[in-house]
Amino acid sequence: MAIENGRGDVAGQYSTFYVGELFFGVDVLRVQEVLRVQPMTRVPQAPKVVEGLINLRGQIVTAVDLRGRLGLGPRMSEEPPMNLVVRTDDGAVSLLVDEIGDVLDVDGSMYERPPANLDPAARQLILGVYKLKDRLMMVLDTERAVDLNQAHARSAV
Amino acid sequence: MQDEEIVREFLVESHENLSRLDQELVELEKHPQDAGLLASIFRTIHTIKGTCGFLAFTTLEKITHQAENLLSQLRDGKRALTPQLVSLVLETVDATRRVLGEIEKDGTEGTEQFGSLIERLQAATRAPATVNLATPAALATVPATPPLAGEDEAGKVSAVAEANVRVDVGLLDKLMDLVGELVLTRNQILQFNSEREDAALNATAQRLNLITSELQEGVMKTRMQPIGGVWNKLPRVVRDMGLLLGKQIRLEMEGAETELDRTIIEAIKDPLVHLVRNACDHGLEPSEVRTKAGKAAQGRLLLRAYHEGGQVNIEIADDGGGIDLARVKQKALEKALLRPEQLEKLSEREALNLIFMPGFSTAAKVTNLSGRGVGMDVVKSNIERIGGVADVYSQLGVGTTVRLKIPLTLAIIPGLVISSGGERFVIPQVNLLELIRLEGDAREKQIERVHGTPVYRRRGSLLPIAYLNQVLGLSDPPQSEAMSMVVLQAEDRQFGLVVDGISDTQEIVVKPLGKQLKGLSIYAGATIMGDGRVALILDVLGIGQRSGVLAESREQARAATEQKSASAAELERLLLFRAGSFERMAIPLSLVARLEEFPASMIEYASGEPVVQYRGRILPLVRLQEALGDGEAPAKPGEPLQVIVFSGGDRNVGLVVDQILDVAEEAVTVRRPSRRAGLLGSAVVDEQVTDFLDLSDVLRGLAPEGAEGTTGQAGKRILVAEESSFDRGLIRGGLDMAGYQVVEAGNLDEALQRLEHQEVDVVVAALSLPPLGSGALLAAMRQRPEWARIPILALADSARLAEAPSVNKAGFEHCQTKFDGAAMLESVSRLAKAITTPEPVLAGERK
Known part of the structure; x- marks a missing residue:
């Protein structure tokens, strides 16, 4: 269980996933479920990062392409993306990611604020970084990742 | 835990009691002698006080205790009721409500002490009693009635309580x-x-x-909740407004039992209060002005709710000064809402609707009652948000009516599934007018361009067209032979939307879109289809605005209405079809509920008669060719049946025809009555001779849908008084469908004869009834006591509908156009019910 203290350095369990080369973590309590490829309904005229709508047991869930949200290029991999369904203030939203990793335990001592020279599009969405033994895990701000209305969402539209 | 439960119960109960109190107090002001009413008010306050003591809510107990003292003096006749005292008690009710609100928030009474109110209540109780002359009379009646009334009421309440369960x-x-x-x-x-x-x-x-x-x-x-629940607080609003503005206002309410989904009730609450305030403040004139204008000093505010075509209409009508169009236009100029040249082009209706624009207020002075930052534009947008329509009608010096059309429910709606660019979409049925399929040559010919803008000739007028693929930025479909177009209506304007394909209609569950997509005005939501995939629901207004067709069609719509009013001839919309050797037959479109195609495999037999399962019910089928005695219809295996579905009340009938030809809007000119069974006669439609079907004759042989299927209309007898047997037949068709017994009369004498011999529940009379018009019939009927209570519905030719208001004034219950079948049925059923409902239905009781 992760305990937030307002600064983002959260000790506890994180669901991890990959977007391209980047390694991310989300508080495990924010993750509702992980789904393989789902039939997707396109939404014409919607912001580009909205990949479509999926039917999650009778609930209609918007799928947001995290790649586009981070300002990365189009997906190259042959593998279809995975749906990481997260709980947000506005209900469930699916984040499309490339690959799902393990659930990891972290503690506050490994935490550091994001580097100042991070790409602006990504910087808005990253709360902080955990220095794991073999790599770095970025903590994704899910509320911001699904909020396309803010000014900083420019790159998304 | 248990305590919390008790407090919650107390809150629910008290809120119910308080809203009743509001109404009872206003009522009491009108009938100060009503001892039963006073006793009931006293009991309510007493109950609240008692529970407060038990739950240790001391402030509230103090307030209600003082109010109780005052009320007990009133009840015992020791003190006469004055408007000041009623205001004081109303103030107590408000204070109680505030404290209850505090309790609801955090379980405590809050900090407000209400010292001044308590003092004033005490003062009023101590003041020397001013017993007026009326009191002895009240005293005299008190011993005789109150115990009885009290017992009665108690008995009723417990009976209701047993039949009802409180559900969260x-x-x-x-x-x-x-x-x-x-x-x-x-x-x-x-x-x-x-x-x-x-x-x-x-x-x-x-x-x-x-x-x-x-x-x-x-x-x-x-x-579903009766709209009366929201209306309950309006008498209080009107009373307060009246006192404050120094106006005399009488509030009348009709159709308080009309039911709506509770989410919708919630949504129209504030707009309604605002509209009522507005009518009191800006609509009705002060008494002196009214008297000068020759009106009654007391202004009349009428709230009316009724069902019509699957929607609920709510009207707020005042008999005040009406809206001065010149002033409205001038105001629009001053506030720079429109440019002068734009103003000139506005039709009367459009000018009236300016009051719904943001930033518009014609009130010379803003009072503290209306104009509290909520304008008519907020009312309109609130109503539109729930899929409703707000409209205003006004006549200078006569009054203003605001009409709200509200859907019954939001959650599940019928929709048409269409495809475009490989995706499926749903269009809400409410917005759908008709489907048009263009094939081969017609496609090239009928879509024309005006300066590059595509338009379609639809029954003589031009319909602007949008292509859904273009609006959505989807790929164009591969060129095909045929093209499908849906004709849609948004607000009061129409346009055609070209789609790739049309599938079918379905009941869909509307689900909201996530906030990522909230900004897209072209979608109203999404739903899940039969195959489990998501489909988007189109917002017709948004689509129209995005494609620009709505802006452009404004001018055309105006031209069309001008054209229409110019031609005095009576236009009817007719459905044309073919059956057997009858190559061209017609029936008024207003009688038709739907057009359907059924695969032959769907036909089943019930007691030997062909039926299909349709929308969860059994739909009996009548093969028109056979019904007309034109030989047996040849079996055409594999081909779907073309069925015209008629529906009236709870009855449905499907008429099987060979082919649906067209819908024509036509001034029917030549009419030759027919002696052949099943036909009314023939007329020239679109320059071709066309037979008119006699629906009642064709359906006569059909057994009613079974005892429980009857509509409650059974046995109701309707007298149709109209000169032309042709028109009588058309009117009769719809009434027969709904299960009424219909008797006909061709003139005044015949009508009176029918009334002599048969008991009639409702009279439907054409304005033009010979020899002297239907006014003569009305006059004759009102003179005979046994007929005086029979409601009369007047039918006008569309050209004469402008006379409707004066007709209503003459004493007719209602006036409407001759061939609007659905509206007529609605009115007839309302009138028929009005005279037979024996007792008011108890609150909370459901049929």
């Missing part, structure tokens, strides 16, 4: 959600079923279908 609203919402899921699952099973040939699955699926529909209807009903 959250639970009802949950149930509705679940039913929504069930409807979706049902749709999926039905689709699955249609793909395979399994008799057992088929039977189960059909059963599931029926049960789901019934369950849906049932749960929907539990969420």
Whole structure:
């Protein structure tokens, strides 16, 4: 269980996933479920990062392409993306990611604020970084990742 | 825990009591002698005081205790009721409400002490009693009536309590959600079923279908609340406004029992209060002005609610000064809402609707009652948000009516499934007018361009066209022979939307879109289809605005209405079709509920008669060719049946024809009556001779839908008084369908004769009834006491509908156009009910 203290350095369990080369973590309590490829309904005229709508047991869930949200290029991999369904203030939203990793335990001592020279599009969405033994895990701000209305969402539209 | 429960119960009960109190107090002011009313008010306050003492809410106890003292003096006749005292008690009610609100928030009474109110209540109680002359009379009646009335009421209350269960609203919402899921699952099973040939699955699926529909209807009903619940607080609003503005206002309410889904009730609450305030403040004139204008000093405010075509209409009508168009236009100029040249082009209706624009207020002075930052534009947008329409009608010096058209429910709606660019979309049925299929040559010819803008010639007028693929930025479909177009209506304007394909209609469950997509005005939501995939629901208004067709059509719509009013000839919309050797037949479109295609395999037999299962019910089929005695219809295996569905009240009938030809809007000129059974006569439509079907004659042989299927209209007898037997036949068609008994009369004498010999429940009379018009019939009927109470519905030719207001004034219950079948049925059923409802239905009791 992760305990937030307002600064983002959260000790506890994180669901991890990959977007391209980047390694991310989300508080495990924010993750509702992980789904393989789902039939997707396109939404014409919607912001580009909205990949479509999926039917999650009778609930209609918007799928947001995290790649586009981070300002990365189009997906190259042959593998279809995975749906990481997260709980947000506005209900469930699916984040499309490339690959799902393990659930990891972290503690506050490994935490550091994001580097100042991070790409602006990504910087808005990253709360902080955990220095794991073999790599770095970025903590994704899910509320911001699904909020396309803010000014900083420019790159998304 | 238990305590919390008790407090919650107390809050619920007290809120109910308080809203009743508001009404009773206003009532009491009108009838100060009503001892029963006073006793009831006293009891309510007493109950609240008692519970407060028990729960240790001391402030509230103090307030209610003082109010109780005052009321007990009033009840015992020791003190006469004055408006000041009523105001004081109303103030107590408000204070109580505030404290209850505090308790609801955090369980305490809050910090307000209400010292001044308590003092004033005390002072009023101590003041020397000013017993006026009326009191002895009240005293005299007191011993005789109150115990009886009290017992009576107590008995009623407990009976109601036994038949009702209090259910948490959250639970009802949950149930509705679940039913929504069930409807979706049902749709999926039905689709699955249609793909395979399994008799057992088929039977189960059909059963599931029926049960789901019934369950849906049932749960929907539990969420229905009479609109009277919202209206309850309006007498108080009107009273306060009247006192403050120094105006005399009489509030009348009709149709308080009309039911709406509770989410919708919630949504129209504030707009309604605002409209009523507005009518009191800006609509009705002060008494002196009214008297000078020759009106009664007391202004009249009428609230009316009624069902019409699957929607609820709510009217707020005042008999005040009306809206001064010149002033409205001038105001629009001053506030720079429109440019002068734009103003000039406005039609009268459009000018009236300026009052709905943001930033518009014609009130010379803003009072503290209306104009509290909520304008008519907020009213309009609130109503439109729930899929409703707000409209205003006004006549200078006569009054203003605001009409709200509101859907019955938001959760589950019928929709048309269409495809575009490889995706499926749903269009809400409410916005749908007709479907047009263009094939081959017609496609090239009928879509023309005006300076590059595509338009379609639809029955003589130009309809602007949008292509859904372009609006959505989807790829164009591969060129095909045929093209499908749906004609849509948004607000009061129409346009055609070209789509790739049209599938079918379905009940869909509307689900909101996530906030990522909220900014897209072209979608109203999404739903889940039979195959489990998501489909978007189009917002017709948004599509129209995005494609620009709505802006452009404004001018055309105006031109069209001008053209229409110029031609005095009576235009009717007719459905043209073919059956057997009758190559061209017609029936007024207003009688037709829907057009359907059924595969021959769907036909089943019930007691030897062909039927199909249709929307969860059994639809009897009549083969028109056979009904007209034109030989047996040849079996055409593999071809779907073309069926015209008629529906009236709870009855449905499907008429099987060979082919649907067209819909024509036509001034029917030549009329030759026919002696042949099943036909009314012939007329020239679109320059071709066309036979008119006599619907009542054709359906006469059909057995009613079974005892429980009867409509409650059975046995109601309607007298149709109209000179032309042709028109009588048309009017009769709709009434027969709904299960009424119809007697006909061709002139005044015949009508009076029929009335002599038969008991009639409602009279439907044409304005032009010979020899002297229907006014003569009205006069004759009102002179005979046994007829005086029979309601009369006046029917005008569309050209004469402008006379409707004066007709209503003459004493007719209602006036409307001759061939609007649905509206006529609605009115007749309302009038028929009005005279037979023996007692008011108890609150909370459901049929």
